[in-house]
Amino acid sequence: MAIEQKNILIVYHTQTGNTGQLARAAERGVQAEPGCAVQCLMAADASLDHLLWCHGVLLGTPENFGYMSGMLKDFFDRTYYPAEPYQLNKPYALFISAGNDGSGAAREVARIAKGYPLVPVAEPLICRGEITPQHLAEAEALGQAMAAGLALGIF
Template structure:
């Protein structure tokens, strides 16, 4: 039997644990209906091979000095040029744990994503301050939405 489950790559970085909490909730949501397989990797562990495996992407980062984490930037640096030949055009969603407003990190990730190319299919989830239950619920919904859209062929 052919595996028809969609594959989601979740790449994130976390230092304080806030983004990791969000990543767990996003992954839980994406796995909930059993229609998608989720590969969750810290940014330093993820590679071009993982990108080529995926049907959809989830990126998570803390906001560091108004920017994405250095680890997520490193992932983009390591995969950007090798990915060019594949014209990925994958759907992605983004979640940010922010001490400020998160818009600097969001803007720069969106700029980089256009070059792969990747296409953002769900508005960015920006969670300000300490992670609360509402943030986790929104993160779970983000994962559910990407998984459902992939499963239904919308994305």
């Protein structure tokens, strides 16, 4: 019996490169899990078709003024209503590069994701300050956990 490939979409925005480092680490984590494919896209390039392709989503944003980035919000704005008929009900996890505490960005992403619906499967990974090797390891682990959870049918 063939095992169905699981597809994971990583949607992120970065200006300084910090969130981009986390996205690439998460992508490496997904790639470490057999039977999983990944698309890692800047929020401006991601679309409803990408959401429909995937089985799970990793979202990444810098914390901007206590909120998610404008480009991640734009992704939500462009896909939210077109996604309504599909009742996506897909698992998601979030990573944030934060200069402050990241809680505002996490809260607002969760509020919007609930409407799709997207279902949180992990606590948000909030990386405060400069990106460290520990942050990158945690982002990689988050990507691999999402992939393993999907591959095993946990979510």
